[in-house]
Amino acid sequence: MRPRWHKVLRDLISSPTRTIMVVLSIAIGVFAFGAILATRTIITEQLHTSYLAINPSSATITTDPFNDDLIDAVRNVPGVAQAQGVRVVSARIATGPQQWQDTALYVLPDEGWRDIGIVKPWQGAWPPPKNALLIERASLGKTKAAVGDTVRIEIAGQDSREIPIAGLTYDLSLQPAVISGQVYAYVSFDTLEWLGGPRSYNQIQFVVSEGRADESHIQAVADAVGRLVERSGRTVINTDVPTPPLQHPLEILLPTILFILTSLGLLSLLISGFLIINTISAILTQQTRQIGIMKAIGARADQITGLYFGLSAGFGVLALLFAVPLGVLGSYGLTQFLASQFNLDIVNFRFPLPVLGLQVAAALIVPMATAALPIRAVASRPAREALSGETSAPPAGRDAPAGRLYEALHISRPTRLALRNTFRRRGRLARTLIALALGGGVFITVMTLRASLFTTLDESIASQRYDVEVQFARPYRDAQAEQAVLGVPGVTGAESLLRNMAFPVLADGTTAEGINLRAIPANTDMFAPRMAGGRWLLPADGRAVVLTSNYLVKAPQTRVGDEITLEINGDNYRWRVVGFIEELIPPVSPAWAYVTIDAYTQALGGVGRTDTLRVATAGHDAASHAAAARAMEQQLTDDGFAVRLIHTRTEDRNILAERFNVLTAVLSIMAMIIGTVGGLGLAGTMSINVLERTREIGVMRAIGASDEAVQQIVLSEGLIIGGIAWVISTIISVPMSLAMGYAFGMALLNTPLIWVYSLPAVAMWLGLVLLIASVASVLPARSASRLTVREVLAYE
């Protein structure tokens, strides 16, 4: 090996602390970047591949009950490759005394296997045994039961029955339970009949023979199937063509989540870059004279440049030794975490080779690219300047005004020295501050995002002025139903409404995905929504509708004042859009529409009847809600009402909070990583500063400075840098959190989050940054104070 490369190797090992610091900062950046990129690649590919493997339906048509004859006819429609009938029934499973969990009950064929949207056996019995049910594995937790347990299930309008959970299934065609909040259960037709359900299908699912990714082609085939259904005397209630086809319901959320994570990964890499500039600059400053000697003995500028590029690459290679295995571990953990949230199985986890290549490139290129400027600057410096040891350090400026300020503030001499030291190397200070401030900025942003998410959640829940919602299996007289619940102790009010499904009619006459319709009193006391545009319903409104803002995902051109046609119970009704409200509904979930109960009953009948009660209780905590729900259920059952579902505001909040916790946990981990890189930056800067001032420290000690005084100067400098970084973090976190809150809200909830700046996070970061600054300064300060005067004065 050439002597010059020996020099590079020995420079790497001659100062282990410095090397470890730089290597760690690069490694953490490359690790975070690689782990996120690998997770992104694996999750995106496997979600898509796994989804395709279940043979997802090209379209689903909901219609009146039918049997296999209609399916046989659908199979003969040109363009249809496969078709099957599906029966899904709304049900609920008891999770405790008078506590119920909303459940979608699917019928599987006798042999278990479906052709479309394949449900796989996961554990226990297969196919669903007689008078037993299987539960989708990701929703089992919501039943509060285990395989082998017996639960009580009730389908709408029927008596409840005890039924064993005979096993688990794996169904990737459905939204994960953590998102939908529903339990998915599977039974045979025999079992459904035993539970009181019908022995017929209500949905047609089909797969087109070609153009599976062509939405317009699928729509054309769906129209043909729809015409066939109508010719059979049935009504097409809804036609659902997924947009875009062949995409898992959650794939729409992935880009935003992964974009934010990737941005954070890149940010940590960028912060590493600043630290590398600082370290390489410090090394160059320290070795200025050596560079002069090398030039004097014949080294060209490009050879010097190559040498220090080699050193930078050496840091990168060492960083790879940590970053690659950590990246594999990190991506494994993050992939498994996200996969569990998406109910996805990662088959054969393999770290993607292109990501490994990118990690190698990042670890080598980032240090070299960031160090290029300081290296070029020093390498091109004339030999005489380099030999004389001249550096580009700015000369000490006059600070008479500052001196007077220090006097006025009674700042001690060591602290004054620390203040002056802080600003001596302004470029280095700027890069350290950027690294530390970005780390802090991200930390405060993530905490603010968390606070905003939960505030938005609480506001949304608070807009529901009711505590419990009771859904009946069929309509009852409203006065009777209200009377029944008002007799329950603790109930302070009740309001009747009607619910239905509505299907927006498109320009071509087909219907879009169904939306939840609620007909409620215009002057309701039980709902105070946050308006996103337009206004709330007025008593005098005729056919007026207020939509949740996620309606705009499917129909972005809709504006306040537009008229839309909704198909309700098979007939079309025109409604004028008077407003949009913000509700916490994922974009993938159906939108909600609110109309006045007067306008609704005028159009569809049902005056004086209700199928849903919203009830206010005296207590608003979880225990009061649970107790009220139990008491109401008992009372209503005793009074002969068929209750379909009771859910409380606390339960609704918990379902949403569960989703948010997952997100904020991932973001918090990223914030910690970025904060660590920033902390390493400060530690690196402090050790470089002390190293460069070794001789100065020796002089101070020679003229009587105590160990404590030396340590105080170094520590003060670290704390000053930490304090300045904290101020900058606080300032930049405002626009960062606003932007992230908007992006997150729009992507996940289709509404910007209510921005709540997290002051506890600001205080927490101040504590953390001062702790980091202290730790980062104490070690170099102790080293500095331990050197003997002779050692430091001899320091070259």
Add this chain to the structure above:
Amino acid sequence: MTIEQLPGPTPVKAAAQGEALISLRDVVKQYETAAGAYTALRGINLTIDRGEFVAIVGKSGSGKSTLINMITGIDRSTSGEVRVAGENLGKLNEGKLAVWRGRTIGIIFQFFQLLPTLTVAENVMLPMDFCNIGTDRQRRERAAALLERMELSEEQANKLPTALSGGQQQRVAIARALANDPPLLVADEPTGNLDSRTADSIFHLFEELAAQGKTVVMVTHDNDLANRASRAVVVADGQIVDASAA
């Protein structure tokens, strides 16, 4: 032991027949400082022939080191012409100057200036490495031979410079200066940091090298040593006040 001349890609331009190895004409060097312009050299005219052993003497701040920097191309003149070994240094860019310097001049510093993270042998091999002279094996062999000539053992050759005494380090620096077998050796106070006995032995080495045909230019403020050179050039206030003292 003989020290072989190694093949190299950039041969030193031969000076014209009868041309002095070093020729400075009306060389002026000014520095811009915070206190204003400072003239370090004021119209220097100097010629040094091949094989001469020239001592440059003068008080601190007289301009000796600046003069040396002009000859080695470490610094450029503000005006005037510097020709060394047939090259007009003012016409070479920094890159060419570095290669030329590596091949033509061996520089020895007062504080040895060995690279602390390289072994003694590697320090000697470094100029050959930068100037792409010889193979790795040839460089190793030449470094070993030079160090042996400087009376340094093989064991010492594999040590870091800090493990050697000042005199030994200066011998390593001389070995390094000889690595590319340059025709000219320039030493800036090479004995200034050594005790008198060691300084004498180092000076004796220079005398031997001069006797073998190397041109040696040495800055010193030691008049006794200067008197042992074939010629002494006395510098004062940036001017040569006596170029013929011996």
